[in-house]
């Protein structure tokens with residue numbers, strides 16, 4: 001494997017582990033979870049890695065908090081528009097997540 005790609009793979013794995021840790025630690029220590037979330041963003045930026053969807057929607061774009069529906073984020077469906085809305089309870093930023101709905105019309 002080419003060196004650059006190998007590094008990208010390793011960083012990706014670290015990002016996934018960090019995200020898992022962040023979710024795990026969140027109920028006990030939200031500040032630490034936020035720290036992990038920040039690390040994830042920095043790693044992604046530094047190595048120019050596209051964050052997986054589930055991670056992208058799990059971190060607030062504005063304040064970097066971990067978005068846990070029911071805990072640090074509210075969740076509602078805008079079903080007529082075809083997306084779900086996560087609202088960060090820390091800073092109030094909203095994240096729209098489109099879900100795959102294919103309509104023939």
Ligand SMILES: [Zn+2]
Nearest residue numbers: 060063088091
């Ligand atoms: Zn936020």
